[in-house]
Each structure stands twice: as C-alpha cells, then as structure tokens.
Amino acid sequence: MTLSESPAAPVGEVVLEAEGLTKHFPVRRKLSDIFTGKRAVVHAVDDVSLTLRRGRVTALVGESGSGKSTVARLFAQLYPRTAGDLRLHGETTKVHGGRRFRDYVSRVQLIFQDPFGSLNPVHTVRYHLTRALKIHGNAGKNAEELEAALAALLTRVAMTPPERYIDKFPHELSGGQRQRVAIARALGADPEALLADEPVSMLDVSIRLGILNLLRDLKERLNLAILYITHDIASARYFADETMVMYAGRMVEGGDSESVTQNPAHPYTRLLIESAPDPDRIAGIADATAKDRGNGEPPSLIRPPSGCRFHPRCPHAMKRCTVDLPPRLEVGGEPGHWAACWLYDAETVAKEGVGSAADPSIPTPPALHLPEEAR
Numbered sequence: 153m154t155l156s157e158s159p160a161a162p163v164g165e166v167v168l169e170a171e172g173l174t175k176h177f178p179v180r181r182k183l184s185d186i187f188t189g190k191r192a193v194v195h196a197v198d199d200v201s202l203t204l205r206r207g208r209v210t211a212l213v214g215e216s217g218s219g220k221s222t223v224a225r226l227f228a229q230l231y232p233r234t235a236g237d238l239r240l241h242g243e244t245t246k247v248h249g250g251r252r253f254r255d256y257v258s259r260v261q262l263i264f265q266d267p268f269g270s271l272n273p274v275h276t277v278r279y280h281l282t283r284a285l286k287i288h289g290n291a292g293k294n295a296e297e298l299e300a301a302l303a304a305l306l307t308r309v310a311m312t313p314p315e316r317y318i319d320k321f322p323h324e325l326s327g328g329q330r331q332r333v334a335i336a337r338a339l340g341a342d343p344e345a346l347l348a349d350e351p352v353s354m355l356d357v358s359i360r361l362g363i364l365n366l367l368r369d370l371k372e373r374l375n376l377a378i379l380y381i382t383h384d385i386a387s388a389r390y391f392a393d394e395t396m397v398m399y400a401g402r403m404v405e406g407g408d409s410e411s412v413t414q415n416p417a418h419p420y421t422r423l424l425i426e427s428a429p430d431p432d433r434i435a436g437i438a439d440a441t442a443k444d445r446g447n448g449e450p451p452s453l454i455r456p457p458s459g460c461r462f463h464p465r466c467p468h469a470m471k472r473c474t475v476d477l478p479p480r481l482e483v484g485g486e487p488g489h490w491a492a493c494w495l496y497d498a499e500t501v502a503k504e505g506v507g508s509a510a511d512p513s514i515p516t517p518p519a520l521h522l523p524e525e526a527r
C-alpha cells in the first residue's frame with residue numbers, strides 16, 4: 153500500500169460540506185405526551201453548516217453537551233440526520249450500512265477520544281492494522297506487500313522502527329502510542345478526511361502536543377481534511393486553520409482561528425476564552441472562574457431558550473435576542489469572520505441598547521469591542 157502522499161487534489165478543495173445539519177434525539181415518552189400527542193426531543197444539533205477542505209484543519213469548539221460529538225457522528229454517518237444536507241464532493245450522501253457505507257468510510261475516517269477503549273486488548277497492533285488494510289483493499293497482493301504496508305503505516309505515525317511495535321498488545325503501549333496506532337488504523341483506509349473527536353483530551357498533557365503535531369504533519373503530507381473537535385479553544389488556535397464555536401447545539405461564531413481566538417466576537421466565545429487556562433494569563437484565572445459561575449449553566453436542550461440560546465447567560469442581551477434567532481453577521485473588518493449575535497447588527501444595538509434585557513445578577517462584563525457604527 154502506498155499512502156497517497158500529497159495527492160493531486162488541490163489544497164483547499166472541498167471534501168465534505170454540511171448545510172443545515174440537524175439532529176434531534178427522541179426522549180422517553182411521558183404519560184402527558186400521550187394526551188398532548190407531542191413527543192419531546194433533545195435538540196442536540198440544529199442547523200449546522202460546515203465545510204471541510206483538503207489540507208485544512210477545522211476546529212469545532214464548545215463546552216460539554218454543546219453537540220460537537222453529534223456533529224462528528226453525523227459527518228461519519230453513524231446517525232441518520234433529522235434534517236439538512238451532507239455533501240461529499242458536491243453530491244448529497246446518505247448511507248445506511250452495507251457497501252455504500254464501507255465506501256464512504258474509506259474516504260472519511262473517525263478517530264475516537266479514548267485510545268484505551270478503541271483498540272481491542274486481546275489483539276496486537278499487527279492485527280488491528282492488517283484488518284484495516286484488508287477491509288479497505290489496501291493490503292497488497294502478497295505477504296511482502298502487506299508487511300511493507302504495515303511498516304509504512306507505523307512509520308507514518310512516527311512509531312519507528314516498526315518492528316519494535318508491530319507485535320505489541322495495546323496494554324504494552326503508552327496512551328500516546330495507542331492513539332498513534334488508532335490514527336495509523338484510520339490511515340489504513342487511505343482517507344481524504346479525518347474526523348478527530350477530542351483526540352488528545354484523554355492523554356497526558358505532556359504528550360498532547362506530539363499527537364497534534366502528528367495530525368498537522370498528516371494534514372500537510374497527505375493533504376487531509378481534518379475536523380478537530382475539542383473543548384479547548386487554546387489548542388484550536390495552535391492547531392486549526394479555521395475555528396467554529398458551538399453553543400447548545402448551534403454554531404455561534406466562525407472564522408480563521410487567529411481572528412476567532414484573538415478577537416472573539418460572540419459573548420459565549422469570550423466566556424470560553426476567559427475560562428480557558430492560559431499560562432500567559434494566570435493572574436486572571438480566579439477572576440474568570442468567578443465570572444463563569446455568575447454566567448450560569450447551559451440550557452436544557454429539550455426546551456431550548458427562544459431567540460439566541462445564549463441570551464439567559466449573556467451580559468449584553470437585548471430584547472431582540474430573547475425572541476429572534478440571530479443570523480450569521482459579519483464581524484467588522486475581518487473577512488470570513490462571523491458571529492450569530494445581534495450585537496453585530498448596528499440597527500438593533502442603536503434601537504435597544506447593549507445589555508438592556510440582561511439578567512441584572514450577571515456580573516458586569518469586560519468592555520466590548522463593537523464595530524464603530526454599533527456603539
């Protein structure tokens with residue numbers, strides 16, 4: 153097997169495109185539902201639009217329960233979607249098992265958070281990788297070619313010399329090495345896109361950077377499109393080209409990673425950044441934590457708030473935020489940087505005044521940098 157190093161597809165070519173992706177999970181029926189005829193659902197993901205391109209990492213950031221893993225599973229087609237479209241190279245794709253699903257999985261691979269759970273403890277590295285190569289038709293024509301393909305996979309994830317690792321069982325490897333094997337197994341399909349769901353969150357802090365550097369190397373050498381799911385916005389700045397922020401099942405901000413992390417526009421992104429441990433900002437941590445507590449908890453996804461879902465926690469909320477869902481609005485002067493927030497609609501701000509409908513118990517926020525026309 154030869155991994156398609158820098159394949160002909162141009163960097164930036166769209167691989168996968170989601171439009172209006174929505175997933176509602178039904179919740180257990182209550183007696184009252186029988187009388188009302190309604191069935192409650194968890195609004196796990198609503199109206200998510202996202203594009204994955206060759207040679208680019210797109211980070212999807214948000215706190216626990218915001219819907220990130222559900223988006224990854226929708227992209228992997230492990231769940232049927234409630235609504236919306238998913239296109240592979242411009243064509244709608246909807247597969248439910250069988251050969252079509254296997255073809256899809258050959259092009260789009262998912263890497264899980266838990267390297268301890270994703271490898272079968274009774275099988276060796278050789279078994280896991282051979283199986284992946286065979287399933288995806290990349291095992292070569294004979295034993296020598298298979299051996300060469302196995303060595304290529306381990307070399308690609310910097311587990312060298314390959315013979316040191318190939319016959320090891322998962323328990324003989326460190327967490328970082330197991331995640332490298334899981335990545336090598338995904339590469340066994342020779343995919344175009346990797347969906348990495350919190351790939352480093354269960355690893356020691358000291359080895360996280362090594363795995364992110366490996367993924368970056370793969371993005372460049374194999375021209376992969378990578379969806380990087382994380383709750384750690386600081387790592388998104390370091391690793392991703394583009395960053396999208398999710399809150400309570402909806403996307404609230406997006407743009408290139410530098411703009412989103414250095415000049416966050418949505419009040420939720422600002423809160424996320426303030427509560428992220430940042431070695432350059434150690435003095436501010438206690439203060440930020442206190443502010444978080446004041447800003448409350450994520451809402452129920454069974455009955456999500458009307459309008460902007462962040463409005464009950466938002467120190468800048470206006471009346472319109474409580475009733476109208478904000479569209480994606482451009483953030484002044486930064487091409488491609490948007491926020492789904494009425495603060496970026498000058499007319500609304502002028503008419504209602506920033507914070508005019510905010511809960512008075514929310515602590516006073518730091519100064520907002522709004523576009524001039526909205527001040």
Ligand SMILES: Nc1ncnc2c1ncn2[C@@H]1O[C@H](COP(=O)(O)OP(=O)(O)OP(=O)(O)O)[C@@H](O)[C@H]1O
Binds near residue numbers: 217219222
């Ligand atoms: N199979 C399911 N059935 C019912 N509800 C679900 C199911 N899977 C997820 N949910 C709900 O959907 C919401 C989004 O969950 P999801 O796991 O996608 O969030 P997340 O941002 O990935 O969180 P985490 O970082 O904790 O994994 C949560 O409220 C979760 O409880």
